[in-house]
Amino acid sequence: MVIEVVAGVIANSIALISDAAHMLTDASAIALALVAMRIAARPARGAYTFGFKRAEILSAQINGVTLLLLVAYFVYEGVQRLVDPPQVSGPVVVVTALAGIAINALAAWLMSRADRRSLNVEGAFQHVLNDMYAFIATAVSGVVVWVTGFRAADAIAALVVAALMLKAGWGLLRDSARVLLQAAPSDLDPDEIGRLLAADEDVVEVHDLHVWTVTSGYPTLSAHIIVARGADCHSLRVRLSRLLHDRFDIGHTTLQVDHGAAETGEHCDDPHGPRHLGRTAREH
Structure with missing residues (x-):
């Protein structure tokens, strides 16, 4: 120089x-x-x-x-x-x-x-x-x-x-x-992720879905999952966490899993972002 x-x-x-x-x-x-x-x-x-x-x-x-x-x-x-x-x-x-x-x-x-x-x-x-x-x-x-x-x-x-x-x-x-600005990584589509999670047979609704990056190569996800009555919340959470890791390479996930009232998907007064309805909720 x-x-x-x-x-x-x-x-x-x-x-x-x-x-x-x-x-x-x-x-x-x-x-x-x-x-x-x-x-x-x-x-x-x-x-x-x-x-x-x-x-x-x-x-x-x-x-x-x-x-x-x-x-x-x-x-x-x-x-x-x-x-x-x-x-x-x-x-x-x-x-x-x-x-x-x-x-x-x-x-x-x-x-x-x-x-x-x-x-x-x-x-x-x-x-x-x-x-x-x-x-x-x-x-x-x-x-x-x-x-x-x-x-x-x-x-x-x-x-x-x-x-x-x-x-x-x-x-x-x-x-x-x-x-x-905590935007989703450019190679991940939150709507696609929400639809995939909602497609599980035990899921009634997915909302409060957030996908962001802490730093390069460190994608993170959190979501609120409403499940059908009688479904096993623990096994569903493990299944969805594995799906997110295998399909989208998201290793750090926080999933709040709850049973919904009358399987309508109503649980939060003010859910953040779009609501992704499962098959049960759509039929209802």
């Missing part, structure tokens, strides 16, 4: 300097990811009944915001240099960018072997991967400036870098915001 800053100043290349700034966020993202993982590994205690697992999500949010702030700066600088392109040293840009491609390719390969289901790890990986793409764009711009003398190519490369950073940053913010 330091070498790239020096080379960027010598070559008068905004593309190299933007790459260097992006590399600084790479280092920060990896450091933040490591700290977040250490915090998330702490056991649950006191008021923090889920522990500190969402520290990883906060880390992903910070990484996403950092990328978007850099996008704003480099778009501003890139547009200015498009209007008035400065003199750029093509050979210095090319040599520095090729070295950057090799270093970031190695870093991206190492991080690709980690568990990228974690938004925290994915955030750090996206930083490194986008930096490698940015170096490729910078190398191409250096060749263009060197061979053709088209100085605006350097500014165009900086804007390409900004576009890549925008895509990665927005994706991180979107996915981490879903977790913070």
